[in-house]
Amino acid sequence: MILSRRQLLKTSLGVSLAASVPMSLLNVWAAEAQTTTLPLAIHSQDGPHRLDVEVAETASQRQRGLMEREHLPEARGMLFRFESEQPAGNAFWMYRTLIPLDIAYIDGEGRIVAINTMQPCTSDTPRECPSYPAGASYHAALEVNAGYFAERGIQVGDCVSVPALAGFCRPDA
Incomplete structure (x- = not known):
C-alpha cells in the first residue's frame, strides 16, 4: 500500500x-x-440474596454510575461508596441512564434506610430529570434492576454485607 x-x-x-x-x-x-467487582449479600427475612456489584468509589466513578448501559444482568448491581456520611437530602438521578433501577440507601451500620425505584430520564437537559433523595443519612447506595428488591422481599432495615470489604453489618443471628 x-x-x-x-x-x-x-x-x-x-x-x-x-x-x-x-x-x-x-x-x-x-x-x-x-471499577472493582465484589460479591455482596443482602440479608432479609427470605434469606441472603447474593449479587456481584461494581464498586464506584471515586467521584468520577460515582458520577458516571450506570449511565448509558442498555442492560444490567439480573444478579449484578453497582455499589456507590462514600468517604463520609451523606445528608438525607442528597439524591441520585437518572440523567443519561437507559434502564429503570431500584436504589437502596445504606447507613454506616450496613442497614438499608430507604429504597426508591428510579425511571430513566429521556430529557437531554439534566435539570429536567427528577432526583431521588434518600430521606435519611447514608454511607453507601446500591443500584440494581427495578423490581429486584420488591421481588425478593428486601426492605428498609435489612442488612447488607460486603465480605471483601469486611464491612457493613452482620446479619441478625
Missing part, C-alpha cells in the same frame, strides 16, 4: 501525539474507567 503525503503526515502526527501523552495520565484514565 502506498500512502500519499497527506496520509503519511496525518499518520505521523497521530503517532507523535499519542507518544506525547504521559503514561501516568493514561494509567489514571484507565484506573478511573475500571
Whole structure:
C-alpha cells in the first residue's frame, strides 16, 4: 500500500501525539474507567440474596454510575461508596441512564434506610430529570434492576454485607 503525503503526515502526527501523552495520565484514565467487582449479600427475612456489584468509589466513578448501559444482568448491581456520611437530602438521578433501577440507601451500620425505584430520564437537559433523595443519612447506595428488591422481599432495615470489604453489618443471628 502506498500512502500519499497527506496520509503519511496525518499518520505521523497521530503517532507523535499519542507518544506525547504521559503514561501516568493514561494509567489514571484507565484506573478511573475500571471499577472493582465484589460479591455482596443482602440479608432479609427470605434469606441472603447474593449479587456481584461494581464498586464506584471515586467521584468520577460515582458520577458516571450506570449511565448509558442498555442492560444490567439480573444478579449484578453497582455499589456507590462514600468517604463520609451523606445528608438525607442528597439524591441520585437518572440523567443519561437507559434502564429503570431500584436504589437502596445504606447507613454506616450496613442497614438499608430507604429504597426508591428510579425511571430513566429521556430529557437531554439534566435539570429536567427528577432526583431521588434518600430521606435519611447514608454511607453507601446500591443500584440494581427495578423490581429486584420488591421481588425478593428486601426492605428498609435489612442488612447488607460486603465480605471483601469486611464491612457493613452482620446479619441478625
